[in-house]
Amino acid sequence: MCTPYRNYYRQRTANQWRKIPAEQGDPSAIRPFLAGNWKMNLIPLAGVALAARIFDLCRDVKDVDMGFAPPFTGLSTLADYITPDFLRREYGIGRNVFLLAQDTFFESKGAFTGEISADMLAAIGVDRVIIGHSDRRANLGKYFGFSSSVARRLSKEFLTHSLKRLALREEPDQKVLATIEHLLEEQHSDVLAGLATFLEAELNERAGESDEAIQRKVQAALSNGLQVILCCGENREAHKMNETFKLLERQIRIGLEGVARPTMSEVIIAYEPIWAIGEGANPASLEQIATVHDFIRNLLMDLYGEQIASRVRILYGGNVKPDNIVSMMQLAGVDGALVGGASLNAADFAKIIRFGLPDA
Ligand code: PGA
16 A cells, blocks of 8 residues: 655546645645544543643644544633644644634524534634534434424324414414314324324434534634534435435535635535444445545535635545554545544544554
């Protein structure tokens, strides 16, 4: 296996993207980005301890960008620790270390209990924010019980009560009343029960942040000076039904709507097929990664032109490990990785950052 380039340009010839190696330190070259998403793990000091072990194993690694996404509670502590001066003095690294948040909210302030705005993140030194991770696009229904609350609303008791409540309003919506009355007719009780079961399963599987909410988050982050890591990816069913491209196109088109050409230098895309994420899953095949990354880059070319598309970093995520990062980085369309599980292990994540270099 040949060594993957650590810094490179990308060119399109004969309808194919190719990486061209660049001199180390060339400021105009593309720098891969290896980002660790810690998800809901590690108290603040444990996060600092992990980062310290990783820096120690990555002394003098300046040619790639590395990022750490602790939970919200760990951001300030890590921000205080990873100042460029300190990192340069202690580890010979510095400006290539980025602090990432795992999410942000789209409003800037107000009655949104539990949410964190983009300007709050910027104020404590966050550089980049992950937006649209599949844990939030697809798993919120499961965690927060949207499904059971919808199913409950389709029960006879709830609808009967609602009919009474709505009828008491000054100007009840006649259409809504007629629909509920219709659903409550005895001959429709099976339909109602079937609909409740269907929606419950559907929301359990899929409910989460919409493309539109993600678009607003992208806008909020960019307008507060944060860079964006926009995640996209298909679930197992879409993968099996060959709907990956259709789905990704929707996620990316809507997510990037309103992002002007000059601002695209602040955007990174992460392709994370949901079926390849987490313990027990297998990463996507190199062929699938290559095909999808090319698809995304060609879509970016349609939206922003070839020059911008050639430079946007597209990361892969989903069971990236020390033993597969090298072959992934050899692909012409892959500019780094968004790493979950393996980013919690210092030796593993350091090896991922050091892809193509000897171990520390
Ligand atoms: P994983 O997670 O590396 O544990 O598969 C990737 C992600 O969810 O970002």
